[in-house]
């Protein structure tokens with residue numbers, strides 16, 4: 001099950017999971033402190049769901065969160081970020097999240113994935129994402145857009 005973050009407890013869970021995944025992130029790999037996360041949450045609340053939405057995931061109600069995903073909405077596409085705690089990886093959840101994201105976004109979804117993150121690349125590909133942009137650098141841009149079919153990686 002997935003639920004949008006709404007409580008300070010959710011925000012702290014998000015911080016801990018994101019920090020556990022930080023070395024796989026393609027934007028900022030630093031540790032997020034509780035203070036920085038609180039500041040982020042103020043901005044998050046102010047920006048509203050048309051800008052960014054973040055969900056936590058668990059096996060079932062009352063179970064501890066095992067991951068998160070975020071959708072950041074840009075004018076013409078949406079960008080997904082996701083992460084799972086170590087014990088939840090390689091069980092198909094990532095593929096399911098990539099799939100769910102494209103369904104709920106209802107528009108083009110993009111993902112920037114580190115070239116050496118074979119697990120995330122495989123999960124995205126299984127969910128139907130294709131290469132949008134690859135200049136041989138450390139990250140590869142994936143998209144759900146059908147017009148991009150034909151990209152390789």
Ligand SMILES: CC(C)(COP(=O)(O)OP(=O)(O)OC[C@H]1O[C@@H](n2cnc3c(N)ncnc32)[C@H](O)[C@@H]1OP(=O)(O)O)[C@@H](O)C(=O)NCCC(=O)NCCS
Nearest residue numbers: 021024083084089090091092093094095118119120122123
């Ligand atoms: C990336 C992540 C979300 C993927 O979710 P997941 O649930 O682990 O992925 P899935 O189980 O759905 O799929 C992983 C696929 O990669 C494959 N895989 C795992 N390790 C691999 C490797 N070293 N090389 C190639 N493929 C690999 C798995 O076999 C599986 O493919 P299969 O179903 O065809 O066998 C999750 O592993 C994670 O949170 N990792 C740390 C944070 C992160 O990388 N976030 C993404 C940033 S872009």
